[in-house]
Amino acid sequence: MKLDFDDWNIHVGTPHPFNERVRPAIDNGTGRSDPRRYHDRAFMREEWEKVFARSWLLAGPASDIPEEGDFFTFDIGPESFIIVRGADDAIHAHYNVCPHRGSRLVTTDFGSLDRFTCPFHSWKFDLEGHNVAVTDPETFRPEVLCHDRNLTSVRCEVAVGLVFISMDAEIEPVKQWLAPILPQLELYEIDKMYVVQHRRxxxxxxxxxxxxxxxxxxxxxAVHPQTQCLMDDRTQIDLWPGGLSRQFVPFAQPAARFPDQETVNPGIQSMLRDAGIDPASYEGSAAQTRSDVQKAKRRRSDELGLGYEKFSDSQLSDSVVYSLFPNGQIGCHPEAIFLHRFMPHASDPNQFTYDTCILYRHVDAPGYSAPAWMGLGDETDMSGGTRPEIVHTGLGEPPGLGEVLDQDSDLLPIVQAGARSRGFRGPLWSEQEGRLRHFHAELDRRMERSA
Known part of the structure; x- marks a missing residue:
């Protein structure tokens, strides 16, 4: 019998269209996926060609390149791309490859240039990718320089303040792909946010x-028991075609399995404080705190003109997390969002790079801040005046991502080792793992199509 999660009614307060479940629900069956997808090199190579080379990929926030000539590099798998703002505010994406001998053009994460100069032989290219200078052109036969010597560009489009690129020239427009969730993402005004922390x-x-x-x-x-006192694991999962999904993660109340449903513990106290409630004088129980956080944020919005009337109650307290196939996630809050990207290794299916950044929208108002659980320290520049450097830790180094994420980084190699065993016959997903089954169903659909 299929478990009906409609009775997991996590939403409190006034009903809101944002919280409505997607109907009809997508049923991805009960099959077991081939575990080779986690470790087989042949599968990895085919996956690159059929999935990554033919999908929209989240390259980064447009706020990272506000002025003409600003660029950032986007490295994924075996490829590197330059994302640059050109003339007339247009954003372009080029393979980070000189057409002369294949050298990388730029080797920094960020920069600002009026043109790109190859470090090998000084060939020059404008921001749109056109070759504008060849060193010693008289030493080339004219027939050689008649070949296309511009940079190779890829599809590049912007939606909700985020830059997406695709190596597939025939792919549907990014806003068409995102259409089922685009109005929801637009509510958060991500285009007005900027990066305040970035780690890999x-x-x-x-x-x-x-x-x-x-x-x-x-x-x-099991993995993060310390979260059970302030995060509920009764949740809502919604699925859309194309591998898109959404999940509500309720905050400021204990999980149902947590033994103490009354005490306002230190974790919930921090969330009350975020909302402008003094925990020392709070007289309610943990059964009321999520609702009271929502009410307090509405009061703050009314007093300061924050515009929270467009949000549902759940959006004010919870993390609303979207999956963007294949490898992106966006966790949305009115004050800040986080981006997670799971970047495949260039050649080893047993490694990946976890890329996470937090974007914040500054409002000069008392008490307004990013959620405290995001872990932004006092040293973080919240003004947007300085784009933080990317902190990158290598394989085997303590990632320093915070207690919860560090626990994940410790566990996943153990899971990976088991996935390579002959004794593992493929995952058995529960309805709580509906987003996983949906993701892998989309992966299978892409892998089954012709190259």
């Missing part, structure tokens, strides 16, 4: 193991 760490697992771990909260009680 190399993990000893397949990138899909990262997607799997971050697309469900079924594991919280």
């Amino acid at each position: 760490s190399d993990w000893g697992a397949n990138w899909k193991g990262g997607v799997d771990a971050f697309a469900e909260i079924y594991h919280l009680h």
Whole structure:
């Protein structure tokens, strides 16, 4: 019998269209996926060609390149791309490759240039990718320079303040792909946010193991028991075609399995404080705190003109997390969002890079801040005046991502080792892992199509 999660009514307060479940629900069956997807090199090579080379990929926030000539590099698998703002505010994406001898053009994460100059032989290219200068052109036969010597560009489009690129010239427009969730994402005004923290760490697992771990909260009680006093694992999952999904993660109340449903513990006290409630004078129980956080945020919005009337109650207290196939997640809050990207290794299916950044929208108002649980320290520049450096830790180094994420980085290599065993015959997903089954169903659909 299929468990009906409609009775997991996590929403409190006034009904809101944002919280409505997607109907008809997508049923991805009960099959077992081939575990080779987690470790087989042939599968990895085919996956690159059929999935990554033919999908929209989240390259980064447009706020990272506000002025003409600003660029950032986007490295994924064996490829590197330059994302640059050109003339007339247009954003372009080029392979980070000189057409002369194949050298990387730029080797930094960020920069600002009026043109790109190859470090090998000084060929020059404008921001749109056109070759504008060849060193010693008289030493080339004219027939050689008649070949296309511009940079190779790829599809590049912007939606909700985020830059997406695709190596597939025939792919549908990005806003058409995102259409089922685009109005929801637009509510958060991500285009007005900027990066305040950016970290990368190399993990000893397949990138899909990262997607799997971050697309469900079924594991919280086992891997992150410290979260059970302030995060509920009764949740709502919604699925859309194309591998898109959404999950509500309720905050500021204990999980149902947590033994103490009354005490306002230190974790919930922090969330009350975030909302402008003094925990020392709070007289309610943990059964009321989530609702009271929502009410307090509405009062703050009314007093300061924050515009929270467009949000549902759940959006004010919870994390609303979207999965963007294949490898992106966006966790949305009115004040800040987080981006997770699970970047496949160039050649080893047993490694991936976890890339995470937090974007914040500054409002000069008392008490307004990013959620405290995001872990932004006092040293973080919240003004947007300085784009933080990317902190990158290598494989085997302590990632320093915070207690919860460090626990994930410790566990995933153990899961990866088991996934390679002959004794593992493929995952058995519960309904709590519906986003995982949906992701892998889309992966299978892509892998089954012709090259």
